[in-house]
Amino acid sequence: MKDPGIENFLKNLKAPSPDPAARLRAKRTALAEFERGHAANQEIKLPAEAPGPFQALLKKLRLSREEDSHGSSSMKWYMNRGFLAGAAGLCVVALGLTWVLPNLDPYTRELTQAEMPSASVPSSAAKLPGEESADAAAEAPAEAAARPLEQVAGTSTPAPELKDDAARSSYEARVRDDARLTQELAKARADARQEQEARGAMGNARAPSAPPSPASEADEVVVTGMRAPLRAAMEMKREAVTVIDALEYHEEGRDQFGHFDNNPVQRVSDAPVSTFSADVDTASYSFVRRQLNDGELPEKDAVRSEEMINYFDYAWPAANSRRSPFKPTVVVSDSPWSKGRKLVHIGIKGYDVDRGETPDANLVLLLDVSGSMNAPDKLPLVVRSMELLLDSLKPGDTVGIVVYAGAAGTVLEPTPVREKQKIVQALRSLRPGGSTAGAAGIERAYQLAEAHFRKGGVNRILLCTDGDFNVGVSGTEALKSLVERKRAKGVHLSVLGFGEGNYRDELAQALAQNGNGVAAYIDTENEARKVLVQEAGASLFTIASDVKLQVEFNPVTVSEYRLVGYETRALMTEDFNNDAVDAGDVGAGHTVTAIYEITPVGVEPQSVDEPRYDGNRPENRRENRREKRAPEADGKRDEYGFLKIRYKLPGEQESKLISEPIPLRSGGTSSAVKRDVIFSTAVAGFAQLLRGGIHTGALTYDDVLEQAQSSKGEDRFGYRAEFIELVRKAREAGR
Amino acid sequence: MDDLALIRRAQGGDATSFAELLDLYYDTIHRFAWKWCGHAANADDIAQLACIKLAGSLAQYRFQAAFTSWLYRLVISCAQDWQRSQVRHEHAELPEDEPAAGANAAEESIYLMQLLDQLEKLGEGMKETALLVHAEGLSHAEAGAILGVSESTISWRVHTIRKHMARQEARAGTAT
Structure with a gap:
């Protein structure tokens, strides 16, 4: 925007027309305040101006009212302050109380009433406006006097869903209480009018102004509806009101993350099968981003590599029918952080439901x-x-x-x-x-x-x-x-x-x-x-549920493997075929990507040393002896392993299986897929660096930057550009 | 209806007159509050505080200055109270709350907020001065009366603001 010069800008500035609801609120609150102020003035002036007999009469009136009021302490409180001051006080207490009644927030109530006539609101709110609102105001101080605030909050919850009889009867008792209070209030009000009339009858010419207009009484509950910061501002001025102040809430690093260790490097000869559940969550990425944007490195347990990787949409080819909702894309590439090792990308993209057929x-x-x-x-x-x-x-x-x-x-x-x-x-x-x-x-x-x-x-x-x-x-x-x-x-x-x-x-x-x-x-x-x-x-829209992945590695070609991320999603080998075991769901158009780092046979150094003693060699261990077959006999020297995916179609109980070998060389991948393999590798590298970089050798943030920049692609929504920015921030924060 | 008579009646404690007065002046109060903070919902709050304060202090209006001038001062003081309470409760502003009343209005509001922020940083009273003189079109003397400073102070402030803004503009010009 071109600077129009501040003088002209301010001169031509048109303020938006105020929100009618806010206007109404302001007017009501101010009127209540106005009446309170004028009532208080009168009360102070009264004794000086009123002659002795008048005071005596007043006292008598008051006493008789107290006898009539069934000894209710709240009524004494109410009457001792005089009716008008009391009414204003009510408003203040109601203001405090609404603080702990969020579901009954009168502001909500007011809007609901005014603008959404057919919407259902909690039962006690549904009575507004009119007499009941004044009753609600009466209820407030009485209950405040009688019970702790929390209980008040409890009593004000709407009536339904009281399952056991005890709860119902206590609820009904409260309703009766409320009804009694309502009567008392009505009586008190009539008495207050009498008092005023009496005052008038005594010929006190200066007293009569500002009779309590019925309209403003009815409004007083609604008056409390205002935005929270404003309430706080007002409360600062009214020391008499004690309020549970939710605004004093302070937050300090209380985010809680479950601890988990990195997936270890596994020897294929020890554990050839790796099983895990699909995960389409992305919460970790956003959290990490937030921390980095604040200039801090995130705590390690907040970084879930698979969620970082799965945050991005990759160009894995999508399946084209709802019946077989995804097909896997398997790509093998060189590991950028350890020489000789390979990365195996397993990408699945869920069938994308057309918005019309959702x-x-x-x-x-x-x-x-x-x-x-x-x-x-x-x-x-x-x-x-x-x-x-x-x-x-x-x-x-x-x-x-x-x-x-x-x-x-x-x-x-x-x-x-x-x-x-x-x-x-x-x-x-x-x-x-x-x-x-x-x-x-x-x-x-x-x-x-x-x-x-x-x-x-x-x-x-x-x-x-x-x-x-x-x-x-x-x-x-x-x-x-x-x-x-x-x-x-x-x-x-x-x-x-x-x-x-x-x-x-x-x-x-x-x-x-x-x-x-x-x-x-x-x-x-x-x-x-x-x-x-x-x-x-x-x-x-879920297109497949309980999606599980299992990879069996080929001992002839792979000596070690490590799954990047999915630590919190690991499954037992036997869980894979057990349809009763729950796993992640995949929604329409979701991509799920898993990356294994593998060490091909013959590549040194290996993370885990060869056993020195023959007896410790897997092929010689007792449990494996029966399997005399030499691995070479399999003859599958052109595969790193075998991928299996199990999933259930929505609503079905029995799982379906997709399987596909992982070839030594993946041919025929499109340039988009190649690009996204690089980008997902960059994300995986970044996540591992944030988790301490124990498996990433000499990889640095600069390397990640380079990979990410080279594979940014079209980046229509700017997510990848943002990622690049985050890597820079991590580099700075880590210095 | 004569405003002054209305004010007198309200000062005498007549609620109906006070309600009428609120109807008449709420828009002015809100407009000024909005220009002061550039944010609709916050302006609602400030305006509400000002109305409440008006209820309590209307009696102190002595008919010496124009009622609107007196009202400006009241709104400014409420706005400042409000801002202090915001700081005290560590509330950031809530720009997400802003209703999208057309892209143009939103842009204007954002620019205003930036401008107000800059003015505030220039020193005490700068923002109020700019608003009264430029946005409300008051004379330096009138603004001085409202803010409780001399006419020459207002003139000096207006000059300082102009100089600062010219410098800003020059800097923005060289940067692009």
Whole structure:
């Protein structure tokens, strides 16, 4: 943009017209404040101006009210402050309380009421506006006085799903309490009016202004709806209010990663078969990128080489039918980091479903709106990401929204994407606050997804979180088994991680793996676009499940091998043919790439020395004796090994097998494939360097840079350019 | 309806008049808040704070300066309070929140934010001076009255800003 000169720029600057909702909010809050201020003035002035008998009358009125009020302590509190001051105080306390009632955030409520009339909202919210809102205001201080805040949060959760009788009866008791309070409030209000009239009757000419207008009373609950930072600003000014301040939340390097060791170099004579599960997650790459962009090297356990490699789309030829959803591409090349060794690339690209033929989707967004999500790269990015997702769905697909924080609640019943505005509205009304009850949220999301289950369609929960599930029944195992049970019923789960400092990578991984979904980490809007728009098919539509790979190496041609990455995905040899063993899913258009480094027979040095004693030689060991056949007898000197892939088509129970030999020389590969072999090698090298570089010899970041630059290709979305930038940053950070 | 009469009635405690006053001036408050921060949602917050503050301090308006001038000062002080609270709670701005009201508007908003940032770095009162003089078209004397500094201080600030911006432009010119 050309600089128009700041004077002209400012002169011609047109401010956008203010948001009507914000305008309404401001007006209501200010009016409440106005009335509070004027009421307080009167109360202070009153004793001086009122003659003795008037005071006596007032006192009498007050006493009689207290007798009438069933001795409720909250009523005393309420009345002792005088009605008008009390009403304003209510507003303040309600403001504090809403802080711990995120699913009932009145702002959400207000928007929901005003602009999404048919949307379902939590039951207690659904009564607005009118009398009940004033009742809700009354409820607030009373409950605050009677119970700890957390319990208040609990009582305010909507009524349904109370399974056991005890819970129901206590809920009903509370409802009765509330009803009683409502009556008391009504009475108190009438009394307050009497008081005013009495004042008027005493001929106090200066007192009468600012009667409590019914409209402003009804509005007071709504008044509390404002953006979180503003609440904080206001609370600073009102010392009288004690609030659980979720904004004081601080994050320091609490990201949790499961530890794992690098895959070791294996002697073919010891363990000729290598088995692992396909992995299409990419969370690790985004996390590494984020750390590097902050100028730090990521911790080693955060670097999962296979996720780094699989972040990129490679030119492996795609299969062309849904029935046999992928075909493997095997390419052998020289290892750039150790002379004489070879790299074996195994690439599979899932069949890409045409957007038109995608099955209908029933998505439930499960969004973490806890206090820790209050950062620009968390909730606002979640909202933005979900909006992007809407663009990649079909009009008939439905999206529901469940939020969880201190409590869980449904913000939006499944709504067709053609009513996009409604969904966007609901998303934009979300505000962070409170702690994180992930478990309750997941349960509710499953209920919603099951209630709107689409047979033959995609039924999936998309969990967006910064990772914590720290309230309620949140044992990782219990959660995992829940996710697994629901998967069996056809509702799958994907996890999208956001933010930094609190991210529980391991848990996200575990949940997504058990739920047959992907775990992706979203740190920028670009990343959201990649995961949710460009790869929407891959993230949402499974074309093959339980995809397992197995490679048997040929001892005649290979002495040692090492699989780069997939440490957390290793399977036992016998798991390969066991269809009951779960493995990764591959979505439409996904690419999965695995790289083995192999040492051909005769290449020195070998990582593992030859045994000195004949008895230790594998062919002489007892368990192998029966196999008298000399390896040479196989006659397969032109193969490094044999690749087998097992997968199940969606909905099928029995696996299918694809197999193909790994030839010594791979001929006939296209230039695009050759280029991408180099690029994936660069990524693999980079990942291994970040993990400590124990298997990469003299490889440096500069070598990686060179490889990546030479194989950047068209790079339509700039992902590879970004990778090159990251390598530079790692080089700087490592100095 | 006479604004001044309305203000008097509101000062006397009449809620209806105060509500009317808010209706009349909210747009001005919001516009100024938006220019001060360049961000719609933040402007909503600042405007809301200003309205609340107005409720409490309207009585202090003595009809000596124009009401809008008095209002500007109030909005500026709310905006500064707001900014301090943001720093205290370590909230970055939330540009993702910005509704995409056309590419042009977004570009303008981004440029404004950059500009405001630069002005802020120039020194205290620079941003407010530029906004009052250039964006609101007030005289140096009026701006001085609002900001509580002399007319010549405003003139000096305007000059400094102009010089700085010219230097920036020259630098940008040689860089490209």
